[in-house]
Amino acid sequence: MSISVFDLFKIGVGPSSSHTVGPMRAAYDFLEELRARDLLERVARLEVQLFGSLSATGIGHGTDRAVIVGLMGERPDHIDPAIIGPCIEELLESGTLLLDGHLAIPFHWARDMQLHDESLPHHPNAMRLIAHGHSDELHRNTYYSVGGGFVVDEEQARSGELDSDRTALPYDFNSAAELMALCRMHDLRISELMLENEKAWRSEAEVRSGLWEIWQAMQACVETGLHNEGILPGGLNVRRRAAALHRRLLATENDGSLIASTFSAMDWVNVFALAVNEENAAGGRMVTAPTNGAAGIIPAVLHYYMKFQSGADERDVVDFLLAAGAVGILCKKNASISGAEVGCQGEVGSACAMAAAGLAEVMGGSVPQVENAAEIGLEHNLGLTCDPVGGLVQVPCIERNAIASVKAINAAQMALRGDGEHFISLDKVIRTMRDTGADMQEKYKETSRGGLAVNAIEC
Secondary structure, three states: OOOOHHHHOEEEEOOOHHHHHHHHHHHHHHHHHHHHOOOHHHOOEEEEEEEHHHHHOHHHHOHHHHHHHHHOOOOOOOOOHHHHHHHHHHHHHHOEEEEOOOEEEEOOHHHHEEEEOOOOOOOOEEEEEEEEOOOOEEEEEEEEEEEOOEEEEHHHHHOOOOOOOOOOOOOOOOOHHHHHHHHHHHOOOHHHHHHHHHOOOOOHHHHHHHHHHHHHHHHHHHHHHOOOOOEOOOOOOOEOOHHHHHHHHHOOOOOOOHHHHHOHHHHHHHHHHHHHHHHHHOOOEEEEOOOOOOOOHHHHHHHHHHHHOOOOOHHHHHHHHHHHHHHHHHHHHHOOOOHHHHOHHHOHHHHHHHHHHHHHHHOOOOHHHHHHHHHHHHHOOOOOOOOOHHHOOOOOHHHHHHHHHHHHHHHHHHHHHOOOOOOOOHHHHHHHHHHHHHHOOHHHOOOOOOOHHHHHHHO
């Protein structure tokens, strides 16, 4: 399969790429299928069935709401997040769903929004949509949200196709070893090689402008998160902290402690990450990087570089995201970026590795040093479980992004202090992430049934 950097970095809404963005895309795809079959006008009733992890934590992640607005004709990259709440309230009050935004059909939430504990064969994040006419079933399809907003339907999943893109790339790679060999052979940096691959889909100018647009969306998310205050939705009464921390940083407060006086740059990294993930938890607009649950890490590290590196410019943003994308592609191809599949190591771990690689790239690291930075970042997130308290992307998810952002910077620094030689390769760490994810039993993945999710409630 061929994966573009724009598959990994997608503008969407919170709080989850696999539980919110993916299901909204799947519902919109179902709508398009009905339209293509000339069935749209004949729909009299719709059933939504959520399975596995989408059922276990779907309510806390807004899966049910995302599916509904997707059936209304909304897409995650275009929807105004502010309309979701009012749309759902109106549906609950009226019992009427505006299919494709204008076709009124009855929708009884207790009957038509169904949660099933069972997991379907191909992936833990599964949903089935069924359209009925007045006397018969018109169409059904099953979709799997496989992480990072990627969606495959039943036919693709049954054939083993997790991505149908077969675009021929000039420098195709399936491992870090292959990537580094191609860079050596053609005397290319990782960002340069990635740029050549991206040109198989779009022009260089479009690649650069597209990644700059991604960066602008990341900046907007941080800026919004630095100003919004109050309690996050969901019932845990988690208070936003980014705005208050931002004010203290602007006031250059110093309590005289060693950390406060020598680690102030890391305060900025923390506040950038917190701002993004608080916005994510509130259902705001953001960029999957490569998922929503880990969306704060890459923006925080890139903000760090752009704020503190003299002369940083648009070219650095593009190079950072391209190098980060190369690592994300390797994680997705050879393991997973889905928390429901391999735990939070697949989300936060992958994002940490991507951010470390991007930072090492723009700081002039060699190809082996960039690979080493990614390896360090991922290795020290191995075994990280996905255990959201209450099924919400709040505790421990928000702080976890801040910690991993600092870890990514340290990983890049360690790699740049070395010569690129190291004992464990990135390929071996990615395989270990895959195997560790398989070893984790179901309760230690994205189900809110184990780890902190259980102990926090019990205490």
